[in-house]
Amino acid sequence: MVLKASIDQTRQLLSRLVRCPSVNPAGCERFEPPFGESQMAQLLAELLRSWGAAVQIAEAAPGRPNVLARFEGPAGAPTLAFECHTDTVSIEGMTVAPFDAIVRDGKLYGRGACDDKGPMTAMLLAIRGLLDAGPLPVNLLFVGACGEELGAMGAKALVASGLLKADALVVGEPTDMQIVHASKGVVRFRIETHGRAAHSSEPARGVNAIYQMRRVLQVLEDEVAPRLEAKPHPLLGPPRMSVGTIAGGTQVNIVPDRCEILVDRRTLPGEKLAAVAAQVLEPLERLKQQVPNFQYAAEYAEQFPPLWTDAQAPLARLVKTACENTMGRGELTVAPWASDAAVYAAAGMPALLLGPGAIGQAHTVDEYIELDAVARAAETYAEIVRLYGRLETRDA
Ligand SMILES: [Zn+2]
Secondary structure (H helix, E strand, C coil), rough: CCCCCCCCCCHHHHHHHHHCEEEEECCCCCCCCCCHHHHHHHHHHHHHCCCEEEEEEEECCCCCEEEEEEECCCCCCCEEEEEEECCCCCCCCCCCCCCCCEEEEEEEEEECCCCCHHHHHHHHHHHHHHHCCCCCCCCCEEEEECCCCCHHHHHHHHHHHCCCCEEEEEEEEEHHHHHHEEEEEEEEEEEECCCCCCCCHHHCCECCCHHHHHHHHHHHHHHHHHHHHHEEEECCCEEEEEEEEECCCCCCCCEEEEEEEEEEEEECCCCCHHHHHHHHHHHHHHHHHCCCECCCCEEEEEEHHHHECCCHHHHHHHHHEEEEECCCCCEEEECCCCCCHHHHHHHHCEEEECCCCCHHHHCCCCCEHHHHHHHHHHHHHHHHHHHHHHHCCCCC
């Protein structure tokens, strides 16, 4: 079955998506165009409804809609989901018109062309092609998730609400059609030291929270971080830790009573949150025993799970075969960046990343994608659905 979409079809659909601005509003809290995913959600809902899907729009937060479109397959068949994010990064500093979808030398330019509307176009064209070819062999879900670029709020809401239930997910991101099955996660801690304010002419009357934080930094840099090097993951390398921000004190003539740091800890598949936290907290507790007047508070600031879907899992093997069948190559790899796929995998749904376009062309001032790569990717996505329909074991 050859389902390669035509360049014309590809250009038409991708242009529609790029001309529908969906800049992630986080940080500016604005919802009028070009900000927010509402217009994109409407566009997708209308398109997929016209193709016969049962479509649901569910807000992850006010003004931040997720879209789920379900195409029924045979009764009792497993559910395969194609997921893409509907938001884009900011358009600031762009050197090409962000929403004009200009085509030059086979490349379509614009914000989101590569990340994530190119992969989305390929997934949609695959669905269209499959629908034209006959009954679907599986239940097929298309998911447009909001808010991926900053914290994956859409994916997290889909999992927390139980709205998204799939036996396997293929997440479309620009991976140059390599299959990404693993990436590190991240846990961020906020640590504060508490001192006692005093006039700087009599510093001994106070407790300097910045000096106390110096002890924390020393322990983190000299003890905690080096220990992480001891147990590297065979594919992802060692976990990592770094202090990213520091703030303390109010005025130069006051002994500061407060200092705060944010710690970024990159986690590996299998690392337990409690163990990661203990690595940071135990040395702080020790300081509390050893150093007079040492007071601290620590909390989670943010967390994002690692992605791990075993390379030998049925889904990984199947996607690899689909790539080999359609492109003559199927490579499993790891990525240094986080994505929605990790959220789904952490919730027990096997997930992989695969999509046309290079990550190096995402978030750039002249973002583009090659139309031919998008058209060819549609063929691979369609092959994944076809193979999934034939899968003997239903636990991919
Ligand atoms: Zn993306």
